[in-house]
Amino acid sequence: MQIAVLTFDGFNELDSFVAAAILNRMRSRGWEAHITSPTPHVTSMNGVTVERQQPLDFASKADAVIVGSGVRTREIAADPLMLGRIRLDPARQLIGAQCSGTLLLAKLGLIGNLLACTDLTTKPWVIEAGVEVLDAPFVAHGNVATAGGCLASQYLAAWIISRLAGIDAAADALHYVAPVGEKALYVDRAIGVVRPFLMAEAAAGAA
């Protein structure tokens, strides 16, 4: 599995790296999550400059895509040229958005009239874009998921691993990254958050 973690200038490190690092726990099974950016280097909201691992058009070829978050998302969401470069297809890709990434998905027409999650800062802009926002860390509708609050990015990773490799693989990845002495607590909560959406998907597939 090839996964693009879309990361723009002004990015929030938590929103890109928590998901990418958890997804990369699956490297032994051939998975790779890549920091994917429009420019060769991107600089975070806290001044950390990172070399991209893939260019933006990699997103259209990936099996799954996470749209990261940052302090410049409103500019990107208002830039038709940049939006036009982000080509995603929920018919054949899993797509997750973290915090202000939800605003980009809304502008790309991938949220429609579905309920979504985002962070408290982005919430008014997402509502302004016509999306109803849930007071919850994570929601998925078919192949499109959204998460709110930086550390909720663990749930996006858990959902992608569960969908593409099963719940046990997601539990293993979360177990590794969870604090010592709190591993069962972290795994149980994350699986509890994503499981209802896996069951809904299984029911829809069986229907």
Place this chain on the structure above:
Amino acid sequence: MQIAVLTFDGFNELDSFVAAAILNRMRSRGWEAHITSPTPHVTSMNGVTVERQQPLDFASKADAVIVGSGVRTREIAADPLMLGRIRLDPARQLIGAQCSGTLLLAKLGLIGNLLACTDLTTKPWVIEAGVEVLDAPFVAHGNVATAGGCLASQYLAAWIISRLAGIDAAADALHYVAPVGEKALYVDRAIGVVRPFLMAEAAAGAA
């Protein structure tokens, strides 16, 4: 407050960036947490190349230091020249180690015969270095703290903020990064983890 997050080649992104991003929530109060490395660029265990924000000798001048973790820590711990370049002073700095960072602190003589936390992979090497390992996410002895399991780095950040700006400031920073709908849960647990060590410190100060 100036904080060094020691980050070496092969670093685990979670271990450096979760702590740094939470500490940087204090930027409005003049705090800065910097990715601090021996070389101008470092590449993570998952191939992410980052420009350092500070050179290694910045660690000796910082108010607080977090020793990050990665897949090459055993090499660093066996390299007397590199160890000699890491100059820390618990008499005037707060020092925290994350996962295999605990092995470096042990080799630097900063753990002594105290109990410490580390991750499950590093545990045998830390024991081999003569340190007893706790089955817990976090422990602090005076100005030296250790944490185990990638996401326990939130507790290192909470401890540093609590020690230098108070528990309310730590709660604010954690509230921001916690998942939507789970913010009270995250804040309460993190404060619960670090509070006993703040009280022990206050009691020692008053004694």
